[in-house]
């Protein structure tokens with residue numbers, strides 16, 4: 617029985633998973649609830665990523681601060697110039713085939729897809745099972761969006777355990793700078 621295919625991201629309130637130039641520093645200022653990372657570390661069997669995410673963020677680091685060790689598959693059209701890294705396999709194949717390879721490697725655990733670009737492709741193929749998002753208390757204003765599908769059709773979502781059409785209520789206040797006061 618295969619695990620789930622998760623689109624799993626920390627995201628700014630305005631929908632960015634990275635700032636300009638793949639800047640992920642907004643994450644350093646956030647905290648998560650106790651046990652959250654442990655849940656994902658235990659349920660994840662493989663990671664599927666894109667070449668930009670690998671080159672800019674993964675490289676020699678590993679997801680969850682190195683607390684998760686497992687196979688990482690990186691999609692690229694030119695694997696020849698990729699820098700080899702331990703437990704990382706570069707794939708140049710259709711996205712659904714890459715996902716099948718990752719699911720096989722996950723051995724019944726979940727596959728986390730760490731790329732908005734690849735997630736959008738998988739959503740179009742109805743191959744994403746779940747979207748897990750952790751909203752960071754920040755507006756980034758620019759960067760890489762969780763979901764971009766120019767001219768795309770709306771994709772209705774259902775929140776776990778809730779009325780299908782209910783909105784989620786969040787209330788934030790801007791933190792005012794005290795510089796110059």
Ligand SMILES: NC(=O)c1ccc[n+]([C@@H]2O[C@H](COP(=O)([O-])OP(=O)(O)OC[C@H]3O[C@@H](n4cnc5c(N)ncnc54)[C@H](OP(=O)(O)O)[C@@H]3O)[C@@H](O)[C@H]2O)c1
Pocket residue numbers: 624625626627632633634637638639640665666667668669670672673691692693694708709710711730731732733734737760
């Ligand atoms: N906030 C979070 O929780 C979180 C989590 C994970 C990642 N991120 C961030 O998300 C960003 C990822 O950026 P992104 O989605 O724009 O780029 P990306 O998917 O990581 O990389 C795009 C590249 O992946 C390759 N690719 C994608 N689809 C392919 C396909 N079907 N076949 C072959 N190659 C394919 C291509 O590489 P080639 O050009 O080599 O062909 C493409 O240029 C990074 O900044 C990363 O740090 C954030």
